[in-house]
Amino acid sequence: MNQHLVILAGGISSRMKKSDAAQHNLDSVLQADATLKSKTMIGVGSNHRPFLDYLLVNAQKAGFNDVVIVVGEKDESIRQYYGMHDQNSQFKGISISFAVQKIAPERHRPAGTADALLAGLRTRTDWSGSSFVVCNSDNLYSVKAFETLATSHHKNAMLDYDRDGLQFPQERIRGFAITEKNSAGYLVGIHEKPCDEVIRACSREDGSVGVSMNAFLLNYDMILPCLEKVPFDPVRNEKELPAAVVMMIQEHPDSVFAYPFCEYVPDLTSKQDILTVKRFLEKNFSADLFA
Secondary structure, eight states: OOOEEEEEEOSOOHHHHHSOGGGGTOOHHHHHHHHHSOGGGSOOSGGGOOHHHHHHHHHHHTTOOEEEEEEETTOOHHHHHHHSHHHHGGGTTOEEEEEEEOOOTTOSSOOOHHHHHHHHHHTOGGGTTSEEEEEESSBOOOHHHHHHHHTOSSSSEEEEEEGGGGOOOHHHHTTSOEEEEOTTSBEEEEESSOOHHHHHHHOOTTSOOEEEEEEEEEEHHHHHHHHHHOOOOTTTOSOOHHHHHHHHHHHSTTOOEEEEEOOOOOBOOSGGGHHHHHHHHHHHSOTTTTO
């Protein structure tokens, strides 16, 4: 079983901080969280528990016991919270460490998810020779999702989500990167903002379309050199993890197996997501989960 997990939480939450909190009917505490904290630390859970607590709960239930959280150099909320003894004790059996994603002097924001993962792996050279799972901090992947990657016999794999099963508005779904697989189920490409022709070509036999939610199982030694040399995206001006994965499969064909997956993934991207996620947690997690 793969027990190593990297959680990418180094972003500056720019989309979360853009809109007016009042227009989304948030109380004063949630308004303050959305404005001042990393979005994964917004207190959407019972007794104001942060979103990241629930991601860690699901990861722990799936068997992960060694977690690296990549944080931004300007954000202390995650390190302060999980560095506290009483909070860390909620996750007995998990080793939680931190890696800091630095911002280059010439930049105003972090250099992207590939750069974040690189920062994380450089703190864990002891993982060389093994595989690990990496995921976003603002998506609540299920226990089943984590278990699928944790128990995979492949060195590299990904969760290939049915985009209709995500239950997101169409305007959001259109922004997701779609996946291209070969007949054996291995990843061939990841396409950002694809045209209709590419979408049709990448559709599964049943007509469904797979998208990436940045949940990967990756071999340390295979992905590391790709993270080091992946170029900046010409439009976003960031080094993206999917681009590094595509670079890896170009060098190692049939190396990333795509597991078809169909389920809702709570997403905490902007203020309009906060109450939706809060209601989901109230419905699906016991109020005394952390008692």
